[in-house]
Amino acid sequence: MDQEQLFTEEYARTQDEQDPLKDFRDHFAIPTKADLIRPNIGGKKDETNKELSTYLCGNSLGVQPTLTRKYFEEYLSTWAQKGVFAHFKELSDTRLSPYIDVDEDVRGDMAQIVGAKKEEVAVMNTLTVNLHFLMCSFYKPTKDRHKILIEGRAFPSDHFAVESQIRFHGFDPNDSMVFLEPPSDADSMLSTEYILSVIDQHASELALVLLPGIQYYTGQFFDMAAITAHTRSQGIISGWDLAHAAGNVPLHLHDWNVDFAAWCTYKYLNSGPGSIGGSFVHERHGQVKNVGTEDDPAFEYRPRLQGWWGSQKSSRFAMSNNFEPIPGAAGFQVSNISVADTTAVRASLDVFNQTSMSAIRAKSLKITAYLEQLLDLLLKEQEAKFGIKLFHIITPRNPDERGAQLSVKLERGLLDLIMEILEHNSIVVDERRPDVVRVAPAPLYNSYQDVRHFVKVFREACEEVYSKDQDLRVKGR
């Protein structure tokens, strides 16, 4: 096909018409252009401008499913009308469960998203908190094995969590943190072979390898199966931060034998800012054995930080001080669950339930490849026109090594003006200073026309910055 044809509105429209997930866009409240500009949330809602913004930022905060408002209204009515009775009362006209069961209600569907058994998943706390709780149970440093391997460019919260866990156990982060750095500055990718070689290098001293499923900055999707297998074969615990992977790419946490994982629900899982997180504990770590008798039970289980919500539901309100963990990940819960948060998660999962992660991935591969093709065309055009490329893509070019997101690294100094022009055109993407723009077509609600529109405006923005930047013009021609 003629490459230029890819850029036509007609091509993008045809792709949208043929998209098996096209109707899902209607299940989301995508901000309109007027919504984004208005200085308030609705006092003076501009009903004349219903044009939608181009929202390509699901890697940061997913948009709101329309079901969320409906379920929140039910949640608010339930609380207002039933008060404390809603803890246990089944209600006939709401999708929502009694408060006591809301965590149970979302676990099975969440497990589908991450490729786990229902018992291996709990919806609880928030991401960094879950990493801490899980490390409390899984990071057992000894004099010989006390190190944790993380990326040198890990998300700061993961870095802080690991650093503080090491200190908390009486070790020194200078001795006990091992950083995985890209082998060369020019290439930010970490090949599987390289990662395994770094694990080998430190294996005898490593207690834990904690990596992201998808790297937040570059968008690299690590080979979780191979890394987990290698880590575990050396007697090291394998933990994963799945903030950018959950709801983005198919995962098989159970089959990959991952020891533990944690994720948030506000990115590709569309459950609202700061919403409740998810955690995975492989079934081999969640077992509970009664080593006493039926009348006088004594339980054996993996040590953890305990709270009443991790103890068996049947005895929870008996106010006994005998902790009897729920088998599986639910036994790692601590506090009673935020019903507001799980209401949002319920709404999101009810959208995911109408399709599958494999259908989502099929569209994701196609729509992100389309974004890549258009950006490549733009690069060719810039080279011919300016004698210089104003950006390059730092995300792996191999589709198996990335999710929805492409990270575009701009020439130094261009970020502010480019972002200003994008925002002025109601395009929502996010920036990582000093010069990266992250663009993520979310398969459930983004269209090929969104992608085309972004690249069209990005092209104009590049032309504008080039025309204004004397240094670039000297560098080019």
Ligand SMILES: Cc1ncc(COP(=O)(O)O)c(C=O)c1O
């Ligand atoms: C990779 C990664 N890890 C950790 C976090 C922190 O998440 P939270 O604030 O929910 O603990 C984020 C937040 O965006 C993230 O992207």
